[in-house]
Amino acid sequence: MRSTLLFFVALATAQIEESSQEVRTLTGSERRITTDSARPTVTLPDLDLSTMVSELDSWLAENSASTNSTTTTTVSEPPLTEIIGTKETSTTNQTSSTTTDAPEPTNTQPCNNYVEFCTRRYSNITEVCAHNSPFVRKNNIAANQHLDVTQQLNDGIRMLQGQVHDVNGTLHYCHSSCDLLDAGPVEDYLRKVVAWLEDHPYEVLTIIFGNAEYERKNAFGDALVTSVNFIEPIQNSGLKRFIYQPPKPRMTLSDWPTLGELILSQKRVITFIDYNFNTNAVPYLLWEFYNIWETPFSPTNFEFPCTLGRPDGIGREQQDDMMYIANHNLNVEVAIAEWNLLVPNLVSLNTTNGIEGRGSLGEMVNTCTGIYNRPPNFLLVDFYNEGPFNGSVFEVAAQANNVTYNRKCCGRESRAAYGLRPSAGWPVGAIAMVIALSW
Ligand SMILES: *[C@@H]1O[C@H](CO)[C@@H](O)[C@H](O)[C@H]1NC(C)=O
Ligand SMILES: *[C@@H]1O[C@H](CO)[C@@H](O)[C@H](O)[C@H]1NC(C)=O
Ligand SMILES: *[C@@H]1O[C@H](CO)[C@@H](O)[C@H](O)[C@H]1NC(C)=O
Ligand SMILES: *[C@@H]1O[C@H](CO)[C@@H](O)[C@H](O)[C@H]1NC(C)=O
Ligand SMILES: *[C@@H]1O[C@H](CO)[C@@H](O)[C@H](O)[C@H]1NC(C)=O
Ligand SMILES: *[C@@H]1O[C@H](CO)[C@@H](O)[C@H](O)[C@H]1NC(C)=O
Ligand SMILES: *[C@@H]1O[C@H](CO)[C@@H](O)[C@H](O)[C@H]1NC(C)=O
Numbered sequence: 546m547r548s549t550l551l552f553f554v555a556l557a558t559a560q561i562e563e564s565s566q567e568v569r570t571l572t573g574s575e576r577r578i579t580t581d582s583a584r585p586t587v588t589l590p591d592l593d594l595s596t597m598v599s600e601l602d603s604w605l606a607e608n609s610a611s612t613n614s615t616t617t618t619t620v621s622e623p624p625l626t627e628i629i630g631t632k633e634t635s636t637t638n639q640t641s642s643t644t645t646d647a648p649e650p651t652n653t654q655p656c657n658n659y660v661e662f663c664t665r666r667y668s669n670i671t672e673v674c675a676h677n678s679p680f681v682r683k684n685n686i687a688a689n690q691h692l693d694v695t696q697q698l699n700d701g702i703r704m705l706q707g708q709v710h711d712v713n714g715t716l717h718y719c720h721s722s723c724d725l726l727d728a729g730p731v732e733d734y735l736r737k738v739v740a741w742l743e744d745h746p747y748e749v750l751t752i753i754f755g756n757a758e759y760e761r762k763n764a765f766g767d768a769l770v771t772s773v774n775f776i777e778p779i780q781n782s783g784l785k786r787f788i789y790q791p792p793k794p795r796m797t798l799s800d801w802p803t804l805g806e807l808i809l810s811q812k813r814v815i816t817f818i819d820y821n822f823n824t825n826a827v828p829y830l831l832w833e834f835y836n837i838w839e840t841p842f843s844p845t846n847f848e849f850p851c852t853l854g855r856p857d858g859i860g861r862e863q864q865d866d867m868m869y870i871a872n873h874n875l876n877v878e879v880a881i882a883e884w885n886l887l888v889p890n891l892v893s894l895n896t897t898n899g900i901e902g903r904g905s906l907g908e909m910v911n912t913c914t915g916i917y918n919r920p921p922n923f924l925l926v927d928f929y930n931e932g933p934f935n936g937s938v939f940e941v942a943a944q945a946n947n948v949t950y951n952r953k954c955c956g957r958e959s960r961a962a963y964g965l966r967p968s969a970g971w972p973v974g975a976i977a978m979v980i981a982l983s984w
Pocket of ligand 6: 947
């Protein structure tokens with residue numbers, strides 16, 4: 546019920562009328578939210594998404610305890626749109642016998658680009674991960690991506706991974722050393738992610754913070770960087786309000802909600818840290834290795850084995866109840882100045898990011914699927930936009946998900962082809978999704 550109400554409140558444009566028989570009338574003028582459990586009546590001004598979401602949060606908090614009673618809440622200024630009504634076949638109306646004739650609503654709003662994903666668990670979807678997402682630098686040997694995070698997200702990347710270092714007390718994304726490639730403060734990067742999330746209300750993202758300082762100690766002999774150091778950039782960037790707080794720190798596959806549920810709650814970012822987690826202090830920053838295992842990382846072996854890399858010492862039974870990452874970035878070892886580095890093998894990208902053949906991403910997914918009876922949850926790649934054809938890594942993910950990849954990729958040229966435009970209003974699909982999911 547809460548979810549249903551949430552989105553009825555959110556459906557605030559004139560497009561609503563076209564949606565379906567479930568939404569009865571659309572008029573405007575008053576400034577109130579009135580609800581009763583059977584028939585929510587919602588009055589809302591045209592707000593931008595962020596205002597809308599925060600108003601909804603407080604509205605839900607006030608009303609969650611008393612959904613049976615009628616409540617009136619005043620929200621901000623006009624112009625106003627009123628939405629009256631809910632699905633006619635609501636289970637709260639047991640007296641109606643004609644309701645079974647109503648057609649089942651069908652969701653048309655994609656979640657993470659596919660309608661099919663709305664009802665699938667977060668743990669039952671394969672997404673492409675941008676390895677070292679912040680490291681975009683022309684002619685820098687330590688770069689891992691060509692396109693910046695906003696473009697990555699526009700193109701379909703749904704997991705962001707990056708290596709975090711401490712620079713005089715501030716967290717920065719740096720590759721190996723901040724002298725080599727400093728992509729700037731984590732907070733600045735997260736701000737871009739937040740801006741994108743605000744413009745794309747139906748998208749669920751995963752962020753993995755790699756703690757490169759996991760061995761360093763401060764003057765007191767304590768770990769220099771732990772989960773606690775991430776609170777500041779997460780809060781200052783505005784990311785915090787999008788973060789999903791799971792009910793427990795160690796989630797099994799069947800514990801995870803569906804994408805639709807995450808989207809309806811607008812808690813649609815899942816955050817992990819690889820080392821020095823502290824879920825007592827920062828409960829939402831989950832320990833990666835309670836929830837995800839990985840194949841060997843930083844591989845230089847183009848066979849890309851599907852064996853367990855991290856964490857050490859878990860058995861197959863435990864692996865079977867966790868999500869997993871296929872590390873599929875091929876490296877070469879180079880020595881520059883005092884560093885001995887693993888850098889992306891650019892020469893073989895056509896093969897590495899391909900859909901078939903020895904050493905390809907597609908082959909790895911098939912091999913892993915054969916062993917574990919399910920595809921990897923995340924496909925970690927370098928230069929996701931490179932490959933034998935544009936978007937080849939997304940094609941691999943689509944095949945793993947049994948959906949059809951039909952979008953153009955990658956780069957600026959295709960930018961307008963997908964994604965919601967900011968302030969474009971709520972599309973009809975939103976309503977359909979809400980109705981279908983809350984059926
Ligand atoms: C809400 O209504 C249902 C059904 O009428 C009833 O069973 C339930 O006790 C009510 N809850 C509250 C908090 O009044
Ligand atoms: C239940 O449905 C019937 C038939 O559509 C309608 O007449 C009645 O008003 C509804 N009751 C409530 C409480 O919505
Ligand atoms: C995963 O999703 C597929 C496709 O919807 C479904 O057939 C399958 O039962 C799901 N598996 C689990 C474990 O939820
Ligand atoms: C860090 O602090 C030192 C000493 O104050 C200073 O020399 C250095 O430039 C600082 N580094 C950065 C990246 O701000
Ligand atoms: C990758 O493959 C495409 C299509 O076969 C080809 O046009 C391109 O030149 C190749 N790139 C490299 C670096 O081999
Ligand atoms: C894959 O999708 C096709 C077409 O939508 C469907 O017929 C088939 O049952 C699906 N297979 C699995 C394993 O989900
Ligand atoms: C592939 O992507 C590049 C860069 O965005 C673009 O210039 C090119 O036209 C695309 N090719 C195809 C076949 O879409």
